[in-house]
Amino acid sequence: MSTARLEDRPAPGRVGDVRKQNLALVLRNVQPGVQTTRAQLAVETGLTKASVSSLVADLLGAGLLTEVGITRDGERGRPGVGLALNPLRGALGAEVNVDYLGVGVVDLNGNLRFQETVERHNSGSSPEDVLRALRLLTRRAADAASDAGILLLGGGLAVPGLVDADRNYVATAPNLGWTGVELSGELEALLPHSPFGVTLSNEANSAALAELWYGQGASFQAYLYISGEVGVGGGLIIDSRLFTGPAGHAGEIGHTVVQPKGPKCTCGGHGCLETFAGQEAIFSASDIGDGPTGQRMAQLLAALAEGDSRALAAVEEAGYYLGVATATTARLMNVAAVVLGGHFSLLEEWIRPALQQSVDGFAPGVVAPDAVAFSDLRQTAALMGAAGSSLRRALANPQELVP
Known part of the structure; x- marks a missing residue:
């Protein structure tokens, strides 16, 4: 009687499909920046060592894996050749x-x-x-x-x-x-x-995905990401996956209405978060004039550091309305963390207190202080x-x- 494992037995006529699935399975078990071996992959995937060796040969040929030297799986046995994702x-x-x-x-x-x-x-x-x-x-x-x-x-x-x-x-x-x-x-x-x-x-x-894979979001399984640029964008990560809704547009927090009688927004509505927390809104409220964005942001940061009352008030107002939108989204989507990127990460020192006070006021206990993170990726996210x-x-x- 054959001792081949069930997962190594492709259904008749579907050899290519099974091999495709197994190639991807092997890759899923090679973590970025971490070395592994063929023997370890056999244990982790449940595939036979012979199958793993064949699959690895294909992945090496495809340039997705690379051999990185000699490693030991334990104190006994022969050393194995290390494998890693190919940095090239x-x-x-x-x-x-x-x-x-x-x-x-x-x-x-x-x-x-x-x-x-x-x-x-x-x-x-x-x-x-x-x-x-x-x-x-x-x-x-x-x-x-x-x-x-x-x-x-x-x-x-x-x-x-x-x-x-x-x-x-x-x-x-x-x-x-x-x-x-x-x-x-x-x-x-x-x-x-x-x-x-x-x-x-x-x-x-x-x-939002970059934060999950490379940034602050790796600490959370579910969070709201808020992007601060000229406008304000948002993304939702639920169970470590991007949630976009039926039409793919979920998470548009920048156009959440936070003040029904607020100013008109570029979307045609009134009182959207973007009209209070977008770059242009903060620059305008801080009396920062026209010019290149980098120059204007430098002026804003200098004004904040000097304790300028208009700049401080503008950022505090932005933080307050960010808190309103965050509290609403956190309750609606059952998320307990938020990651802020773009210009919000530059303004962390001044915007965090107002944001946290607002969230605590509108959704007490829902988003803890240590669940409010500011991106290190900034403009590269x-x-x-x-x-x-x-x-x-x-x-x-x-x-x-x-x-």
């Missing part, structure tokens, strides 16, 4: 925001190997003009990756708006002035001929999340790379 495979991350363009290269171990951000006034510019400028940056990123010996498997583009990723379609991005924009050709041109192409995502959703999503597509579909 990566993905491109790109972001279009209202006042800047950003690109980066993230390798399979989650390391940001290259990053560039350029201030650019994109609001009101045509998508063609913006993507043309972005292509110059992505070419530099691709060249930097090539110089470092990194093969780019694919990429992702994050934009601040409601998107349909399946159609490469931006339904609306109010702060950019885009409505009904189809980007298939532009996405392909960002990284031509890459195995997994370039996909479109919402900026805040990508940043969205592009790292976009790149990370591309890498996970590659790891879930390794058969596409097997020679």
Whole structure:
């Protein structure tokens, strides 16, 4: 009677499907930055050692794994050859925001190997003009990756708006002035001929995932991510997965109404969180004049450090309304943690007290002080999340790379 394990027995006619699943299974058990061995993978996956050896050979050939030296599984037995995710495979991350363009290269171990951000006034510019400028940056990123010996498997583009990723379609991005924009050709041109192409995502959703994979969100299984830029975006992580709702637009906290009689918002409504906590709202309330965003933020931080009353009041008001929106979302979605990125992380010292006081007042005991985190990724979060999503597509579909 055969002693082969059930998981090693493919159903008739489905050998390819089983091998595809097993290739991905092996990869799921290789953690970024951590060495393992074939013997360890056999134990962790439940596959036979012979099957694991064959699968690893394919993954080495695909360039997703690399051999890294000699390791020991224990005190007895022969040493094994170490295995790790290949740092010479990566993905491109790109972001279009209202006042800047950003690109980066993230390798399979989650390391940001290259990053560039350029201030650019994109609001009101045509998508063609913006993507043309972005292509110059992505070419530099691709060249930097090539110089470092990194093969780019694919990429992702994050934009601040409601998107349909399946159609490469931006339904609306109010702060950019885009409505009904189809980007298939532009996405392909960002990284031509890459195995997994370039996909479109919402900026805040990508940043929320970056926090889960590479940042503060790793401490929480469920949290609300709030992105502070010219506007305010949001993403929801539930059970360590991005929750986007039926149409993919859940988490748009920036357009949660926090003051019904408040100012008009770019979305057409009134009193949205964005009108109190967005960059422009804080700059205006602080009496910070026009100019490049980086310069204006430096002026705001200097004013706060000097104890300027208008700047302090503006940031305190932003924190108060952030607390209103956070308390409402925390109760509605049953999340007990929040991670704040973008300009909120720069303003942590001054905005945290008002935020926490507001949350405690509207939702006592729901979000504890140690469950309020501020991002260390800052302006790289969205592009790292976009790149990370591309890498996970590659790891879930390794058969596409097997020679």
